[in-house]
Amino acid sequence: MERLTTIFQHLNAAEQSVGLREVASLPSYQRKADDIVVVSALRTPITKAKRGYFKDTYVDDMLAAVFQGVLSDTGLSASDIADVCVGNVGDPKIALTARVAQFFSGMPETVPVYHTNRQCASGLQAFMNVAGSLKTGQCDIGIAAGVESLSKNPMGASGFELNPRLKDYPKAQDSLLPMGITSENVASRFGISRRAQDEFALASQQKAAKAAASGLFDAEIVPVTTTVADAGGQLKTVTVSKDEGIRPTTMEGLAKLRAVFKEGGSTTAGNSSQLSDGAAAVVVTTRGEAAKRGLPVLGVLRSFAVIGCPPDIMGIGPAVAIPEALKKAGESF
Template identity: 50%
Template sequence: MRRLQVVLGHLKGQQNSGWAPQAAPCLSTYPQASAADVVVVHGRRTAIGKAGRGGFKDTTPDELLSAVMTAVLRDMKLRPEQLGDICVGNVLQPGAGAVMARIAQFLSDIPETVPLSTVNRQCSSGLQAVASIAGGIRNGSYDIGMACGITSENVAERFGISREKQDAFALASQQKAARAQSKGCFQAEIVPVTTTVHDDKGTERSITVTQDEGIRPSTTMEGLAKLKPAFKKDGSTTAGLTVNDVDIFEINEAFASQAVYCVEKLGLPPEKVNPLGGAVALGHPLGCTGARQVITLLNELKRRGKKAYGVVSMCIGTGMGAAAVFEYPGN
């Protein structure tokens, strides 16, 4: 009974934890760059496939992760032994993903002397991996680290988010992602992966997966309206900068209802939100999403070329959220 009372107190906002988040100066307020600054120098990912029937349905998670690790080392001309640490965000892998991640490390010819850890903070696991590596660099434990995220597997009534509004947001996400894909905006971040698939008759063939499989360019409002709601008819489950200072907001679209509420509540200009589409179109592999958002954000800021700020954010299971601000120095 006490367990129920405690949980209910948190849900009602009556539980006094003795601590609350406090506003703090954002690093953007510091006037000059510092030798202690942590810099993201590169990022790659695989395409996001369809579960159970896509190009990666017969590919193991360690093979996918290894393809990305290898590509990053090759692109940056880094020797594997130069890495000081590896952190992999994951959610659904058995054994906290440690065995899978370590095998991926070995498949990438990264020696066992390079330490590796895994982290699970639900939907923000990939972003948490980035934060963990940044913390290690900042405190002087090492100079170079690799942050990864992997998953191989995806509020409305209270706040008045209608089904129609959710469908409109989902349609916009699909349209933005389709335009970005047709323009080749994801090519710089996706590592082509050659793998094998087996059809229903057991025949094996080799394919190379080069693009996200969840994007549906032909999506329409009429088609979305025909989809069965994920929840009951009457509802759904669910730093010193101003909005004007931020060029891009990468908000995870765990659900259309949650994303719509965030955009409206914060007063974000729609054109700044997920300009290349979001998880509704691309997919939401839990352990990967945070890292994927960082890569997509930084690549888009690089394409635009000017000095700018970007925000990555996501909701997290059990009533939490996470966000990070990134500064792009300009070309």
């Protein structure tokens, strides 16, 4: 399993034409016209799969919402976009889905759209694909996006025939392990206790709840109007603008949850990520193009790295990719 890590170095608010919080600036000699920059970054709310507000929402509708959002946010015309790449893992018809979303969002047929799949890093890979097209001069402005609906496309739902040669290759067999089992493998192999996982989960929930209550997520969320069925089967139209995954919890509450993937294990519903539905998109261009169009620079791509790791402990991917990405950026821990 491979992982891709991007490093953004944020710029000072003085460089930006919108009222964003102040962040560390780059020395002027490091600001180059061909720097790859992000000028808009928006997402839908993240909702619970199978029982959340997007359980009946089509993937192309979520994707169209973020396409429209970043176009409106930048003031760009749909025809200004020279390429679109969509990262996705679960949708078996994503090539069609992405194209349909393009038309739903008002982009003309002349804008090319394609998809990529690097498992959990598919959205990041979409970003790197667009960045590569910018670096080689294939386009001036592109959109990179990611979308998943675990309501419409559950993990492991698509059946396929396995090559019988798998039995002769242990690493190939490991590639079929469920993520929950790989999580248990990481915990066991690296001595990560149940308590340590629960403490991290509690801190994560507390930070998310505080940020949401302070409105820190509001500017990055595109409200989505969708239709859902209530408990009685009646359809109603709702506008979703908040994440559904944040919930109050305590260490005592987390400690009561049982392991879900392995008897005597440590991975529970409380210290795992929820199954979710949602989409996100960024507009990517060069610093020179952003300056010409008066667009704010939200972040600069400084490096990226893709490193393989053993499939039975696929969760350590960031731990092997981040040091390499930092090295390429001239940074270190």
